Amino acid sequence: MKEVVHIGIPSAPGPDLQELLARVARGEQEAFADVYDAVAGPVLGVVRRVLRDHAQSEEVAQDVLVEVWRTAPRYRPDRGTAMNWILTLAHRRAVDRVRSVEASAAREHKAALLAHTPEFDEVSEQVETHLEREQVRRCLRTLTELQRQSVALAYYSGLTYRQVAELLALPLGTVKTRLRDGLIRLRDCLGVSA
Amino acid sequence: MTRSDDPHTLTGAFALHALEDEERARVEEHLAHCDPCAQEVRELTETAARLGLAVATAPRRGMRDDVLRRITSVRQDVPRAEPESGLPRTSRRARPVSRWALAACVAAAAAFGGTALWQHQQAQDARDQTHQARKEAREQSQELASVLTAPDARTRTGRLADGASATVVVSASRNRAAFVAAGLPEPPRGKVYQLWFDDDGSMRPAGLLSPGRDSQAMLMDGPVDRATGMGITLEPSGGSAKPTTVPVAQMLFPA
Numbered sequence: 001m002k003e004v005v006h007i008g009i010p011s012a013p014g015p016d017l018q019e020l021l022a023r024v025a026r027g028e029q030e031a032f033a034d035v036y037d038a039v040a041g042p043v044l045g046v047v048r049r050v051l052r053d054h055a056q057s058e059e060v061a062q063d064v065l066v067e068v069w070r071t072a073p074r075y076r077p078d079r080g081t082a083m084n085w086i087l088t089l090a091h092r093r094a095v096d097r098v099r100s101v102e103a104s105a106a107r108e109h110k111a112a113l114l115a116h117t118p119e120f121d122e123v124s125e126q127v128e129t130h131l132e133r134e135q136v137r138r139c140l141r142t143l144t145e146l147q148r149q150s151v152a153l154a155y156y157s158g159l160t161y162r163q164v165a166e167l168l169a170l171p172l173g174t175v176k177t178r179l180r181d182g183l184i185r186l187r188d189c190l191g192v193s194a
Numbered sequence: 195m196t197r198s199d200d201p202h203t204l205t206g207a208f209a210l211h212a213l214e215d216e217e218r219a220r221v222e223e224h225l226a227h228c229d230p231c232a233q234e235v236r237e238l239t240e241t242a243a244r245l246g247l248a249v250a251t252a253p254r255r256g257m258r259d260d261v262l263r264r265i266t267s268v269r270q271d272v273p274r275a276e277p278e279s280g281l282p283r284t285s286r287r288a289r290p291v292s293r294w295a296l297a298a299c300v301a302a303a304a305a306f307g308g309t310a311l312w313q314h315q316q317a318q319d320a321r322d323q324t325h326q327a328r329k330e331a332r333e334q335s336q337e338l339a340s341v342l343t344a345p346d347a348r349t350r351t352g353r354l355a356d357g358a359s360a361t362v363v364v365s366a367s368r369n370r371a372a373f374v375a376a377g378l379p380e381p382p383r384g385k386v387y388q389l390w391f392d393d394d395g396s397m398r399p400a401g402l403l404s405p406g407r408d409s410q411a412m413l414m415d416g417p418v419d420r421a422t423g424m425g426i427t428l429e430p431s432g433g434s435a436k437p438t439t440v441p442v443a444q445m446l447f448p449a
């Protein structure tokens with residue numbers, strides 16, 4: 001097995017997120033403030049991309065950040081990076097919200113959803129984010145149209161693969177496969193290891 | 195079970211949170227015992243997180259103060275003694291193929307009358323369960339798997355009315371039995387299917403089938419001991435100490 005590898009933000013200056021989280025786990029509020037500065041932007045970005053409603057997004061993002069504080073003692077570095085842990089949580093909570101609020105919205109908003117591919121147009125002053133965005137955008141272009149659409153609808157719109165299949169009028173098995181091989185291609189393009 | 199239900203193909207959907215809760219629980223169960231899938235899920239989850247990083251956006255300024263204020267009144271969890279939910283830990287050494295992984299494959303291949311082993315009720319409700327209950331469910335599933343894959347497992351399948359089928363799997367070495375049903379008609383309102391061990395004509399309670407599901411696999415409650423067969427009756431919900439109705443089906447255990 002490979003060692004855990006730091007992903008994403010190319011070694012930003014300042015204390016390592018994983019270390020910060022270990023201090024948060026010991027109840028250090030100052031360390032949490034630093035964690036907030038490192039992750040609040042990505043957390044809000046993920047949640048807002050899925051929910052698309054600004055007020056709701058901030059509410060969910062705040063809850064996620066408070067949950068990070070609460071559950072930091074349970075974070076296990078051997079299962080993945082701190083950023084991954086936090087963004088996975090953020091995506092999960094956003095998806096939970098979108099599914100509880102509008103279970104059948106997929107059908108109603110079919111046109112909007114299909115048009116809703118990642119635009120990467122939102123403002124962020126962080127240089128790292130800009131680099132990350134460029135790289136992800138470049139790698140998304142290496143996917144087939146079907147892979148890209150499936151992955152984007154699942155991740156950025158928070159749809160289940162059943163909803164994706166319905167929207168794209170594809171068999172379930174095809175969508176499952178596209179989600180998997182699309183992510184694998186992205187993984188290889190981004191050089192992710194875990 | 196069809197090829198597309200194979201948990202090995204669901205790693206992508208899992209990493210993207212694109213599964214419904216029931217399926218998610220099934221895959222989680224599988225990941226706990228399948229290193230290649232667990233590794234793939236770790237990588238694909240990290241990949242999905244990159245999709246998230248790429249859409250980072252600047253929060254409202256006041257949000258920082260709001261969050262920092264909120265945490266001052268939130269008590270932190272205590273660390274878990276034992277790994278739970280989420281992603282399985284990275285293993286640094288090869289583990290022998292677990293019984294459970296084996297059972298999942300057995301179930302995939304054999305699909306007792308179209309029933310998947312991991313349609314197991316406990317996996318289905320995992321979402322709502324507490325940690326302890328989940329642990330018990332996992333242990334139950336593992337025990338179930340160990341019965342189904344025991345070297346001395348013997349099976350017998352019976353056809354019931356309306357195309358339903360029931361299979362009983364007995365492992366003498368483990369002294370346990372599993373019951374697998376497919377296509378059972380919905381019990382009448384207020385009734386439940388109850389399983390019994392047949393101790394030479396005397397019926398001993400062996401658990402209730404979960405309502406609302408026509409296919410399931412379950413570990414029968416209690417040891418087989420000297421039981422020579424089993425029966426199914428319809429009982430008032432909650433079950434009975436002794437059968438109160440004529441059995442829907444009775445089967446002798448395989449020799």
Ligand SMILES: [Zn+2]
Nearest residue numbers: 201202228231
């Ligand atoms: Zn597997």
